[in-house]
Amino acid sequence: xxxxxxxxxxxxxxxxxxxxxxxxxxxxxxxxxxxxxxxxxxxxxxxxxxxxxxxxxxxxxxxxxxxxxxxxxxxxxxxxxxxxxxxxxxxxxxxxxxxxxxxxxxxxxxxxxxxxxxxxxxxxxxxxxxxxxxxxxxxxxxxxxxxxxxxxxxxxxxxxxxxxxxxxxxxxxxxxxxxxxx
Numbered sequence: 733x734x735x736x737x738x739x740x741x742x743x744x745x746x747x748x749x750x751x752x753x754x755x756x757x758x759x760x761x762x763x764x765x766x767x768x769x770x771x772x773x774x775x776x777x778x779x780x781x782x783x784x785x786x787x788x789x790x791x792x793x794x795x796x797x798x799x800x801x802x803x804x805x806x807x808x809x810x811x812x813x814x815x816x817x818x819x820x821x822x823x824x825x826x827x828x829x830x831x832x833x834x835x836x837x838x839x840x841x842x843x844x845x846x847x848x849x850x851x852x853x854x855x856x857x858x859x860x861x862x863x864x865x866x867x868x869x870x871x872x873x874x875x876x877x878x879x880x881x882x883x884x885x886x887x888x889x890x891x892x893x894x895x896x897x898x899x900x901x902x903x904x905x906x907x908x909x910x911x912x913x914x
Contacts, residue, residue, distance in 0.1 A: 743816070744820055745818070748822050756843060759899040761816070779798060786798065796827060800829055840888040890909050
């Protein structure tokens with residue numbers, strides 16, 4: 733295992749909404765015997781409501797503050813030596829403070845999933861005709877957001893292009909990275 737990961741055993745999965753961060757993160761954590769945390773789930777649990785509700789009632793800036801606080805809490809836990817795989821929200825890595833927290837306290841991996849796959853997955857997430865992802869409600873805006881965030885995601889230390897929808901294949905490719913070798 734590389735020294736950086738030994739000192740702060742955190743693997744942060746970054747990428748656009750619907751790229752598979754949570755699904756792959758759970759499978760990766762299981763494979764490693766580490767804990768898994770989905771930052772969006774942590775925010776919802778702490779706030780007692782869905783992210784869409786936070787966006788609708790408090791706005792995106794308030795959500796981003798909650799996101800940074802949740803990430804700070806995860807980093808504190810990692811710094812005590814508790815190995816974790818963390819799925820960051822789609823916009824988390826675009827905030828410099830969040831980027832610094834992840835980059836300085838573990839390894840960052842970008843799941844670079846094609847837009848067409850994301851579009852299909854996000855459409856499936858809509859419940860009762862209502863999109864549960866607030867930034868996916870407008871398809872044109874979602875496409876522009878996808879394009880605008882790519883440079884942010886490219887700052888990750890590693891990049892994986894999922895070749896199919898099978899999480900085990902992505903996990904295998906992550907485990908082939910030179911991060912886990914003794």
